[in-house]
Structures are given as structure tokens and as C-alpha cells.
Amino acid sequence: MEMTVKAEVRESVGKNAARRLRREGKLPAILYGSKTKNISLVLSKQDMFSILKSGRGENTIFKVAFDSKKKNVMIKDYQLDVITDELLHVDLIEIAMTESIEVTVQIVLTGEAVGVKSEGGFVDFVNREAQVRCLPRDIPDQIEVDISGLHLNQSLKLGDIQPPENVEFITDPKTVIAHIILPEEEEIEVEEEIEEELIAEGEEPEVIGEERGEAGEEKEEKKEEEEKKE
Amino acid sequence: MLMPSKVKHRKQHRGRMKGKAIRGGSLSFGQFGLQALEPCWMTARQIEAGRVAIGRFLRKKGKLWIRVFPWKPVTKKPTEVRMGKGKGDPEFWVDVIKPGRMIYELEGVEEKIAKEAMRRADNKLPIKTRFVSRDSRELK
Numbered sequence: 001m002e003m004t005v006k007a008e009v010r011e012s013v014g015k016n017a018a019r020r021l022r023r024e025g026k027l028p029a030i031l032y033g034s035k036t037k038n039i040s041l042v043l044s045k046q047d048m049f050s051i052l053k054s055g056r057g058e059n060t061i062f063k064v065a066f067d068s069k070k071k072n073v074m075i076k077d078y079q080l081d082v083i084t085d086e087l088l089h090v091d092l093i094e095i096a097m098t099e100s101i102e103v104t105v106q107i108v109l110t111g112e113a114v115g116v117k118s119e120g121g122f123v124d125f126v127n128r129e130a131q132v133r134c135l136p137r138d139i140p141d142q143i144e145v146d147i148s149g150l151h152l153n154q155s156l157k158l159g160d161i162q163p164p165e166n167v168e169f170i171t172d173p174k175t176v177i178a179h180i181i182l183p184e185e186e187e188i189e190v191e192e193e194i195e196e197e198l199i200a201e202g203e204e205p206e207v208i209g210e211e212r213g214e215a216g217e218e219k220e221e222k223k224e225e226e227e228k229k230e
Numbered sequence: 231m232l233m234p235s236k237v238k239h240r241k242q243h244r245g246r247m248k249g250k251a252i253r254g255g256s257l258s259f260g261q262f263g264l265q266a267l268e269p270c271w272m273t274a275r276q277i278e279a280g281r282v283a284i285g286r287f288l289r290k291k292g293k294l295w296i297r298v299f300p301w302k303p304v305t306k307k308p309t310e311v312r313m314g315k316g317k318g319d320p321e322f323w324v325d326v327i328k329p330g331r332m333i334y335e336l337e338g339v340e341e342k343i344a345k346e347a348m349r350r351a352d353n354k355l356p357i358k359t360r361f362v363s364r365d366s367r368e369l370k
Contacts, residue, residue: 049369082255082330083267086370122338124293125261183290183338204320205237 003051003062004070007041018089027087031064031073033094041066041092048090051075055141059103061095072097072136095136102170104129105140107177111148115180119152125178130158131170138166147178155179231274232300233323241305241317247271251330259295260335261364262344268357271324272333274300280351284334287347292338298325333359 010017010028018028027048029041041064051060058075076093080086095101106129115121130143145161159173247269257263264280277298284294300323307318327333334351336344345361352359 052369080369082250082265084370085368122292124337181293183288183292203233204240205234207240208236208238 002072003047003060005043005047005051005062005064007043007064007066009066010040010042013040022086022088027090029090029092031071031092031094032076033071035096036071036094039066043090045087048075048078048087052078052087056139057106059105059139059141061097061136061139064092074103074136097136100133100135101139102131102133103139105132106142108142108144109147109178110144111146113147113150113180115150115152115154119180121152121180121182123147123150123178124181126176127158127171127178130175130177132163132167133170134167138164140164140167145177150178150180152180152182231278231323232296233274234299234301237303240303240320242302245302245326247326247328249328251328254297254332255330257332257335257362257364258297260293260337262337262339262341262348263297263335263362264333264348264351264359265362266327266331266333266357266359267329269329270327270357271302271304272298272300272327272355272357274323276355277325277333279354280334283350283354284336284347287350288336288339288343291343292336295335295337297332297335298327300325302326327357332362 007029010021012020021028021042025045027043027045029043031039031041043064051062052058052075054060058078061072061074063070064073072095073092074095075090077091079088079090081088107127109123109125113121113123116123132140143161143164145156147156150156156177156179157173158169158171158175158177161169161177163169251266255265277296277300281294281296288294302324303320304322304324305318306321333355334348336347339347341363344363348359348361
């Protein structure tokens, strides 16, 4: 069943008004779409939490009710505070249920690869998401991929995965999803490290656009002589 | 130690460290990460010390990403030199770290091991940090 979220239209915009709203426990948001003008809204944080924590997460389609209107929307983007993880703002996009849309879906790996079990490798999960095109009702919660057949130095590409029904991958099929690799060896030769450090401290990087070589040195010498005369 | 191979200018102004990290604050590569909670100038030596601490603890496990790079030259005047006569020579390299910046990321190890590795790296850094994982993020 589709969820309905109550919202209010807000007329006050800008960081001061948004901060005042956040202090009251509300969440500033904006609604836009190809056929609607931008509308600034106020939402309840709890409603957004329940949507973001649901199985489909950001790709959940729900109804937003304001001013006796109801619109099918989904979360296009959201901002979090990098330190406190506080939800700061949400962008909602209006969805036409009959038109296909492009969304990002999470990829989940299942099974233990042979390369990990018996060959000493580990799974390098390179791309955790894939872009898909489908109708809003067909958006998958996640794409599960079985990697139990992967050996060491083998990789799984997006082209190897069968997309769910009525879903089309947009991401390049050559994109590597995961591969089984051996860990890199850490060089722990302390003496060598110290020597490297000493060399590095004396070095200076090349300056782009600066003349090097004899011509440059001559100029520097001339400058020094002029300074001494002064 | 890390340092740029080419620079446009040998010396830079000191600048300010206001605000939080705008970019580089989320986990982009690995499952686990070490996130800065304070601003600082992180030197190439400190970044390298953290890397070595993680590498020695993990030995032949996992994969490490260093998400910071010392782009900024810091100059220093020699000792017992009078003031004036221009800016000093570049002495070392730093990266300007703002709160929220991801410093290291790890993949291919268990959470318990990643936590300990990051704790050891944290000991080498001049600021408070926190351990983050993709599963642990709780919205507030």
C-alpha cells in the first residue's frame, strides 16, 4: 500500500527560515517535476526516516498531500550533516506512474566466493549501485547477485547479471561489480622507509611554467646581484 | 611520503579552516572508514604513519584507500634569521582537513579487525576521529 505523507507549503525560504524549522523538529523540502513548478514544503522528519529506512529506501514511491492536492513523488536527493548524520533537506520529484524513470538501485552480493573460501582472496566490491530504467511500479528493492562461483582474479561485470523483469540496465555492461583479488603485501622494511623519507624531504616538486636549467639559473644570479647592489 | 609531483606555485598562503567538509565526507570505496571530527593541517608524515600502522596490523588482508593528499606546502624560516627578506622555503606538505572528511577506507576485512586497524591509525593522527561503516549510519 502506498504511503501518504502530509506536508505544508512554506513561503519562507533561505537558511535562516530553514534553521528555524529544523529547530522545531521539522524538515524543509522542495518538490519539483517536469510538469510542476517548484514548491517549497515542510515535512515531518519521522515520515522521511520511515521512507529512507524502508526496503526500497530512496526509491520508495509515496504520495505527498498538501493544499488539498495529492501527488506521487519519490526522493530525488537528500542532504545529511556530515558529522551528526542529521537529515537537513529533501528534494522530492513528481513521478508519472505511466512513464519509465531512471533510478539507482543497490547491488547486494550473496554467497561466499570460491576464491575467498579456498584461494586466499577477498571480495573487492567495486560498484555497489547500478542505474536502471523502468516503470515506477517495477523498481526493484535491490539487485541480488550470487558470487559463489567466482575464483581468484575473476571479476563479475554488470553484463553478467540478468536484470529483473521489466527493468533495463543503463550503466555500461562492462562495469565491474566485484572481483576477487589477493591483498597487497605491506612492505615493512623500516630502514628503507627512513631513507625514502630523507630523500623526499630534500626534494621539491616541479613548478609548472617556471624556467628550468641554465637560463633560469642565470636569471636568478642576475637578480641576486641586483639585490646586492641595492 | 606523499607530495605533489608538479605544482603551479611553490608557496601558498596559510588560509582558514572554517566549516565542515563539503566533499569527501562519505564512504566511496570501502566498507569501513575513518572520519575526521576536527579541523587540522594533516602532514604527509602523519598520513604515512597512519597508513603504516594499518598495514602492519592487517598484514596480508584487505585493501586500503587513502582519501587525503598533502597538496599544501608549508614554509618555514631557518632558525636565528631576522624577520623580513621574504617568505621562507617550503618545509613540508599538508592537507587541510575539515570535520567530516574521510581519511582512510578499508575493504575485505571483518568489522572487528577494521575497527582495531583504524584505532591504531587514529593514534598517529593529530585530531579526534570516528570509525564509520556502511551499515552503521543512523539518521537523526
